[in-house]
Amino acid sequence: MHLVDLIPDSDTLLALSPEELGLAMLPSIEAWKDGAHGIELSRFLSTVFGPGAGNYPSGNRTEISDALREAWAWLEGAALIISAPGLGGIHPNRVLSRRARQLVTGGDPRGTFAVRSLPKMQLFESIREDVWHLFQRGKYDTAVFEAMKAVEIAVREAGGFGPDLVGVGLMSEAFKAGGPLADPDAERGEQVALMNLFQGAIGSFKNPHSHRKVALGPDEAAEILLLATHLLRIVAWRRMMMT
Structure with a gap:
């Protein structure tokens, strides 16, 4: 080879x-x-x-x-x-x-x-080391779960929520109109779209991985990890705008 x-x-x-x-x-x-x-x-x-x-x-x-x-x-x-x-x-x-x-x-x-398929430096800083190494070891489902868990943690911390609010419900409360991470300058439709993006990502890629074994290939896993990176950047940007 x-x-x-x-x-x-x-x-x-x-x-x-x-x-x-x-x-x-x-x-x-x-x-x-x-x-x-x-x-x-x-x-x-x-x-x-x-x-x-x-x-x-x-x-x-x-x-x-x-x-x-x-x-x-x-x-x-x-x-x-x-x-x-x-x-x-x-x-x-x-x-x-x-x-x-x-x-x-x-x-x-x-x-x-x-x-x-997944250049290390393209990943968000908070998941760059652990998630990339999981990916390189072929632990694709675990890498995706850890990345989406990092998104959930980032949203919870940025929005000031307690540990009892998780998953799709957390995304709804954080990004709904008037929520702490919603963009007050965006149109209502854009606010809803951003909330749906986070709800869909967490609902599709975090929750199923916590309840059943999911076999992912490297290409699909890389795409999901880059999505998680994009979501983490959005949270970081909204957090910066709140200060």
């Missing part, structure tokens, strides 16, 4: 953080290792740029190489790649750690490591 099979677009690759790119590299590192002897960085780079490796443009090869080296260093620091056993002395060969092997074998690498 070439890296270009997982991240076909070079601009997307270069936009990834070292941890995002490092996670995406794991299936390819595992595929190209030399048995128990593992693979060294220079050999891995040759699988990215060598004959038959794919079609990353040659014009930004240096940038791509630098990004891959940074990601490799992050993988080492995170103990996801470790020294290959049995070679003796200090050597550059690396193999996947137990945790990394669990990540790779736990599901379809194209799904588990679909970093191009």
Whole structure:
């Protein structure tokens, strides 16, 4: 499996953080290792740029190489790649750690490591770390639940509501005409539409996940997480306007 099979677009690759790119590299590192002897960085780079490796443009090869080296260093620091056993002395060969092997074998690498579907920095700050890592581990339903729970918490705190008001009812009270998060300068129809947006999102994507097992794929989960990000930005904006 070439890296270009997982991240076909070079601009997307270069936009990834070292941890995002490092996670995406794991299936390819595992595929190209030399048995128990593992693979060294220079050999891995040759699988990215060598004959038959794919079609990353040659014009930004240096940038791509630098990004891959940074990601490799992050993988080492995170103990996801470790020294290959049995070679003796200090050597550059690396193999996947137990945790990394669990990540790779736990599901379809194209799904588990679909970093191009959800760039980390696109997520709202309050959910960026925990939710993104859940997504990368393939815990899509949990990631969606946690993101929508964060929306609920943000609405409750911004509106000054107690813990007993939850879910769709909370959204109704917060965004109804005259509610603490309603925009008093908006037309009545716009106020209702915004309330319906929050009601629908929480009712569709948070409450069902708290009562039954829902199997989500990476693309659908990424779309819902970006919706949660948009909702959190709206709450932050309304909170700022209230001060």
